[in-house]
Amino acid sequence: MWNEIQSAAEVARLGTISGAADALGVHRATINRHVETLESDLGAKLFQRHARGYVATELGKELLRIANATTEQMDGLRIQAEGRSGQISGELLITAIDVIAPRLMPVIQRFKTQHPAVRTAFLSSQSLMKLGYGEAHVAFRVGPKPSDPDNVVRHYQTLQMGLFAAQSYVERNGLPDDITDLSNHEFISVTGEAERAPFSKWLSELVSDDQITFISNQMQVADVALRAGIGIGFSPVPQAGSKTELVPIGTPDPEWQIPVWIVTHVDLHRSIKVRAFLGML
Numbered sequence: 593m594w595n596e597i598q599s600a601a602e603v604a605r606l607g608t609i610s611g612a613a614d615a616l617g618v619h620r621a622t623i624n625r626h627v628e629t630l631e632s633d634l635g636a637k638l639f640q641r642h643a644r645g646y647v648a649t650e651l652g653k654e655l656l657r658i659a660n661a662t663t664e665q666m667d668g669l670r671i672q673a674e675g676r677s678g679q680i681s682g683e684l685l686i687t688a689i690d691v692i693a694p695r696l697m698p699v700i701q702r703f704k705t706q707h708p709a710v711r712t713a714f715l716s717s718q719s720l721m722k723l724g725y726g727e728a729h730v731a732f733r734v735g736p737k738p739s740d741p742d743n744v745v746r747h748y749q750t751l752q753m754g755l756f757a758a759q760s761y762v763e764r765n766g767l768p769d770d771i772t773d774l775s776n777h778e779f780i781s782v783t784g785e786a787e788r789a790p791f792s793k794w795l796s797e798l799v800s801d802d803q804i805t806f807i808s809n810q811m812q813v814a815d816v817a818l819r820a821g822i823g824i825g826f827s828p829v830p831q832a833g834s835k836t837e838l839v840p841i842g843t844p845d846p847e848w849q850i851p852v853w854i855v856t857h858v859d860l861h862r863s864i865k866v867r868a869f870l871g872m873l
Contacts, residue, residue, distance in 0.1 A: 593633075599626035600638055601659035604648040606741055606858070615858045630655075663862065680865055681709035688732035689786075690716045690812035691828065692852065695749075696732070699872045707868060716810075729866050731855040735789070738853055744861045748852045748873065752829040753791045754844035759837045760821035768824075771842030774798055778805040780825030782814050791826050791848040 602612035603623065613620045631638050638652035648656060684703075688696065693714065700712050715728060738745050757767065768774050779795065781804045786792055806822045808814045818825040819837060829844055854873065860866050 596626040596630040596633075597655065597659050597662075599623045600630050600652070601656050603627060603639065603646050604652045604656040605744075607645040607647070608741075609646070611741060680707045680868055682865060683711045683713055684730070684865055684869060685713050685715065685728040686730050686732070686869075687715040687717050687728040689734060690810055691751075691815065692732050692734075693812065699869075703869055703872050707865075710865065716812075729856065729860055729863075730869060733853045733855055734850045737851070738855050742858055744856050744858055746854045748854045751850040751852060752844050752846075753789075753826045753848040753850060754829040755791075755824065755841040756818060756827050756838040757824045757841060758819050758821040759839060761823065762839050764821070767839065768841060772798065774803070774824070777803065778823040779803050780806045780808075780814050780817050780823040782808055782811055784809045786811050789850060791845075791850075794845070794848070795826070 599612060599616065599618075599622070602615050603609060606612055606615060609620050609623050609627075612623045616623070627638065634651070636651050637649055638655060639646040639648055686696070686700075693716070696714075700714070704710070704712065732748065734751065737747075755771065757765075765777060768777055777799075779799050781787075781795065782792060806814070806817050806825075808817065814825055815827050817823070818827055824841065826848070827838065854870070856866055856870070
């Protein structure tokens with residue numbers, strides 16, 4: 593019965609028989625047989641069939657939830673067994689934009705403590721690496737939800753961006769009288785993927801080009817420039833709020849929020865090493 597449940601869960605997750613067959617390493621006919629057997633046993637349909645694939649019914653969604661919960665529990669047992677025998681080893685490749693690094697380092701430290709034989713590599717990148725080719729095991733991406741059907745995507749957290757100035761900048765230039773009137777001030781901006789973020793678009797609409805006095809293609813570099821007092825700029829609110837040298841300007845707009853997604857490839861998602869790290873998150 594568990595094989596049938598796994599097959600149906602993969603169809604619900606990926607939306608196609610061929611995708612489920614590839615993920616599980618079996619023939620398409622096996623997946624079809626498992627789904628038909630399970631629907632027959634349950635006496636109800638798990639999927640609505642259409643030309644582009646399979647859409648899970650409410651019963652199919654519930655089956656996926658149960659399968660995910662069971663798989664995570666079994667993975668937890670495997671992780672404990674592997675951890676006790678010291679068999680979790682090798683390299684864990686993580687990719688993320690640099691601004692997320694401060695939030696991940698405490699997790700990586702705890703992971704390292706529990707699994708000292710694993711070496712962690714952190715690759716700072718704004719592009720989604722080819723997870724299926726092993727360029728990274730776990731990717732953290734911001735913005736719209738990644739849609740590659742070969743990846744497992746889960747929401748991790750939401751970054752609330754806010755507008756700040758360093759205390760040294762305030763001492764030299766003062767603060768804007770109003771967040772919508774930013775004239776006579778200097779600003780820090782970013783290029784690349786972050787340039788399309790809502791907070792970047794908001795800033796570009798309110799300030800002129802000659803007010804942008806510092807530009808970087810890395811948000812973490814822009815954050816360093818912000819703390820150095822080079823200009824007014826954006827920074828994640830929790831991170832900035834813990835730093836006394838930053839002075840908030842106005843109230844953070846909810847539209848400046850950025851969703852962060854955890855992305856893993858279906859072939860690696862259930863590996864002991866990846867599951868152990870995801871468990872830390």
